[in-house]
Every structure is written in C-alpha cells, then in structure tokens.
Amino acid sequence: MGKVIEKAGVDPGLLTLGIDTLLEKYPYLTDFFSALGIDPFPGQKTLSMLIESLSPDHLSQFNLDHHALSAQVLEFIAKMEQCRYKIHGRMDHLVIGAGFDKDGCPEAMGITLFPGEVVSVVGPTGSGKSQLLSDIECLAQGDTPSGRNVLPDGKTPDARSRFSGEFRLVAQLSQNMNFVMDLTVEAFLHMHAESRLIDNIPGKIEQIYQSAVMLAGEPFSLDTAITSLSGGQSRALMIADVAYLSASPVVLIDEIENAGIDRVKAVSLLLNKEKIVLIATHDPLLALSCDRRIVIKNGGIADVVKTLEAEKKSAACLAGLDKKLGLLRERVRKGKHLVFDQNFFNSN
C-alpha cells in the first residue's frame, strides 16, 4: 500500500499543453505551483517547458528533479480529477446489515436508508448510537465491534477505496464542533467551494449565506469572522454549508437540539439536497420530523419505528409550542419582562 504509484488516469499528453490552457482547465494547479515556490506566469510555455526551465537547485529543495516533478504534476491532476468525478457519483441506497448487540446476540434487524430520507437514532446514552454512526463512517465490513456490514448500493465497497479514505460517505455535525479558522464567512465559504472544485463560486457563497441567516434567525454579515459567530449562527452556517457544499451523501447529526436554530427548517434544507440524514436526538420535535426512528438498545438495533400519521399531527402542536418558546427566548434576549400564563400557549 502507498508505495505503489497510482498510475490510473495519468495523462502524459498534458505536458505538451500550454500553461494558460492548463491553469484554466485545472485552476488548482496555481496552488500546486505556489506551494513549490514556482511562478507559472501564463505565457506561451507548455507544461514541460515550464518544468525544464526550473533550476535543479530550486527543485532539490523539494527533493525533486525535472523528471520527478513531471510525474508529480500529472499524478496530482489525475488525483484531483478523480475526486471531482467521485463527487458526482450518486448513491441510490445504503444497506446496514444486522450485526450483534453488546452480549453477542444477533441484532433484531438491519435497515436500508434512502436519499431524501431523514431518520432519527434514539436510545439512552451509552446504548450504542455512536457505534452505529461510526460503523457507517468507516463502512464497517463485519470488522467493527458490532459486526455490522455497511453496503453502499447494497454492494461491498472496494477495499482500496475504503482504506485510502478517498470516498467520504459521511459528513458529521455535532454540538462539540466549532470553527477554528481565522477567516471571514465569505473567505471561508470561498475556500471551501474552491476545494470542492465547483463552478460559480460566488453564487454558491450567496446561497449558503442566505440559508444560514434564515436558519439562524439572528442576522450576520459576510464580513463576520467565523470564529466570532454565536453558537446558533455557527450551527446554521455549518448546516447550510453541508447542504450545499459537502460531497458526502450521508449526514450524521449529533444532538443539535440546543443549538438555537430552526431545527425543522434545518432538516428540510438537508433533505432537499437528496442526502440521507441521520439524527441522534432526544428531542421530540426533531424525532417527529423524521420519517423513521432507529431504536438502539444494548448496542444493537432493537426496532425501526415508522412515524405515524397521528404523530405528525402531534408534531404540529409541538411546533406551535416551540414557536411560543422562541418568542419568549426573543424577549429574554431583548431584556424584556416575561409575564404570561397558560393562555399564551393556547392562543395563536
């Protein structure tokens, strides 16, 4: 592993193309060259001419010679294009084959998940919710403590792609995650969009920003530093960003109930993007906004409960209650008094 140079997709023909053509087609080359202290000033040069023009001294700083650099550029382009291709790959369903609970008894059932579906994972703390989420993340093949098999499109994933980490099935959001980069909202979204190799970056930034503000309730600007966003604003930006920019077809959400964002809107935003959304939660409103609930007991899936029509009606009252609580929260924020009685909750 690792020592074998991945030759797949390497196209030596690129060496004879002009640098400006290449930079236009593969914008990420700019970064590649600047990391090596090379200025690829666009001109009439071909890639091989550019490489030949570099001094051996300069290249030796990076432990490279002309030949090695040519090989590295081609490999790099191949790898990046492979990522771009993977990103567009779509999953039709995800099978989770049953394994065993903590006592080694067979799990009651497995489950098959579909894009555009939101499923909650419920069970007491320590019951094994994290193991399920972790099984999905590492595409368990009977080799995790649960013995489950996680099969995208019902098929055993290729071991090479599993172990290389090339295909990240899962995007994760949890209460503990924070922004750490020293960037404004705009610069940050730009950097993320760039790394996803997408077109129309400004349009994407605007979309994400608008949705994030909508989820957060409290407005912020594109110039705000991401590290100074409030808890709710950060959570909102993370969710909007995952919805529009993450390549992963599965989103795992761990406890966002206290995040101070519109949870139901957040879930529907993710659903519209044809993702499989799994939410570990104890929150009744979130649980009822899901189509199904996976019940975990003693490390195993004990049951999969479908949300009843009657429950959806109850969810509507709960949503009303949630809105009322939101109004009270708003009053606290503004420094107002909170005097109310039962009628406050019953009125519309």
Place this chain on the structure above:
Amino acid sequence: MNQVLENPISSIRLVTVAGPPSSGKTSLILHTAAVLLEQGLRIGIIKFDCLTGDDHKRYERAGLPVKKGLAGGLCPDHFFIANIEACVQWGISQGFDLLISESAGLCNRCSPHIKGVFAVCVIDHLSGVHTPRKIGPMLKNADLVVLTKGDIVSQAEREVFTFRVRQANARASVLPVNGLTGQGSLLSAGHFKTAPAIDSLNGMRLRFTMPAALCSYCLGETRIGPDSQIGNVKTMDFT
C-alpha cells in the same frame, strides 16, 4: 487487507510515525495498536524525544513494550536515523511482528521516513490550513496521513484541510482518526499491518535528505555575532 500476513522468522514490520508536537501521534498509535493486539499481533514501540517525555508511560500502561530515545541537543530526526537500525534489531530479538516508532516531531525540515518502510504522518485539524504546506517532507513523503481532532472542528474545515493535504501529497491515503475515541483506527490498523517486513535497514535510504549540522550553533555555540558564526551560514536578503 484484513488478514495478518505471515511474518517470516527474524524480520519485522516497521512503521515510522511522524507529526508536529501534540498532533495526536501517541493517541493514534495506542488506538491502532489496540486493534492489532486484538488480532493477535505482538507489537513494540520506540519513542524518540528531545529532552524528556512521558509517552513511554502511556505505552507501558497499555501493556506495550517500549524503548525511549532522547536526542538531547541533536535534531531528533538525526538522532532517530542514527539509532533506528538498533531499534529494529531490538524488535526482532523480542519477537515482535510490528515495531512502531514515534518521532518527536520538532523539526519541520527533517523527516524520518525511509524508502521501503511504511511512513505515517499525523496532523491535527486545529493546526491551521497552511500547515499542510509548512510541514514539508514529513507530510509529502508519507504513505498514510492521519488527521486528528476532527471531532472539534466543522465538517467544512475538515474537508478543506483534507483537500490541502491531498494537494501536498496526492499519493497518500488520508484518514480521519479520533484520538480520544479511536474512531477510524480500524482503517489505520489495516495500513499498519501491511507495512513491508524487513530484517535490517542497512543499505536502505531516507526518503528525503536531512540537512547536515554544519554551523557553529549546531555544535553548541550560544553567543550571537559574526565572530561566532562559523561554517555553513545562510544570511537573509533585505533588498
């Protein structure tokens, strides 16, 4: 990938783990070793450090035999390369299947990776998006790059970070591992156990040259001034 390959007598699989200070090297090794011990592998650890360090205690507590090498005033990677063959022979004499070395990770210019030996670089997500570029050879020449502390940064930052790592090293596998819970260590274990088996490092080569200790400061000089600067001194250009 899932079976332990037969280890011929008197050889050993060696994995070099490098990465900046506190990036999660020990945490990764402990979780990865736990998976492999479960599978019946015998594992030894070598910890390289500068002056002091408590990592060996963490390994001992996990029941892993460990030897400690203190580089003192030398670049810890220079010290490493002068001593690693002896470590390999120790590992073979102890009958280990796998020997894992943890570097001190203090020198961004040097890298302990050896051609023909499985090379791992550990970086944490908190270290900033420019780190993949800054740490140079120990990342660029790795076979496996492990990204830790993803549990406390956003998904978007993890994706950007991974992308930057791939830009610096398109060839390596890149895996997230949570150093606290061990999530992801199953996959790192899959890599560790396929490291090539060797019987000696004699005649093998480093993947990247280490700069020689050539100036007077390398030899212990502490005074500042042109009279004290002897040897291979490079001066800044202010034009």
